[in-house]
Amino acid sequence: MNHPYQRPVVPSVQPRSRGCAAAVVVVLTLLAVLCVVGGVWFLLSRERLETGHFEAAPVCAEGETEALAGLVPGYELALEEPVGNGQNAFGEGWQCRWATPEGQGETVPAFATLVVVASPGPGGVLTAEDNFAHTTSNPQAAPVADLGDEAAAWYRTGGFPAGCVGVRESNLYLETCYGAAADYAVRNSVDEERAMEGAEELARAAVAALPG
Structure with a gap:
């Protein structure tokens, strides 16, 4: 069968x-x-x-470098405020501002600002890249060599002009700006070249002071 x-x-x-x-x-x-x-x-x-190198953004005190002391003599902390929180996609950090003391001083009035934002967690480096790209999208922004993973500088007009530099270091975005008066009467500001040089000096010092 x-x-x-x-x-x-x-x-x-x-x-x-x-x-x-x-x-x-x-x-x-x-x-x-x-x-x-x-x-x-x-x-x-x-x-x-990867999450990147930074779990949190440095506080304003970390930005008080020798470069700041040289550019803003006798500086005083005029602003220290948090930026974002754990709910913001771009991350969180601090915005800081230092200025020469008000009144008749021995130095020409000057100021410096620092914004530092960390983007911890998976994809943090990509988020920091987006922060950098968005902030430096100014057509006048020019690349700055040998500073962080990427950096760019631009001149901010309007109000009191200032030179600014944005830097990305791993998952951290950092931005410095610098401006100063050309005389004690504060009738004019320093020229663009000097403002840009000051901003870059501050940025390089701030990056060098980062932990790790």
Whole structure:
């Protein structure tokens, strides 16, 4: 009695098919390409997927460097306020402002500001990149070499002019601005070049003072 189901007999040598062989080659080639592309994507994106170096932004006191003392003699902390909180996608940190004491002093009035925002958690580096790109989108912004992971400088007009520098270091965005009067009467501000130099000096000192 024959069993109703009979296993098919597999020939000892499989019949060859050029179409199947070509398809196998295509699939293997595609897999190889995907492996290479995937490896490159991982290498390029690995830092973005990491949380970054900073769990929190430094406080204003960390920005009180020798550069600040030289650019704003006798400075006083005029502003120290938090920026954002744990609910904000861009992160959280501090905004700080220092200025020469009011009244008739021995130095020409000057001021400096610092904004520092950390973006902890997965994707923090990417968030800091977005913060940097958004803030430095000014058409007049120019790249600054050898400062953080990326940096740019621009001149802020209107009100009291100032030079500014934005820096990204891992998952941290940092921005410094500097302005000063050209004389004691505060009729004019220092020229653009001096303001830009001051802002960059402050930025380099602030980055150098970062922990770790």
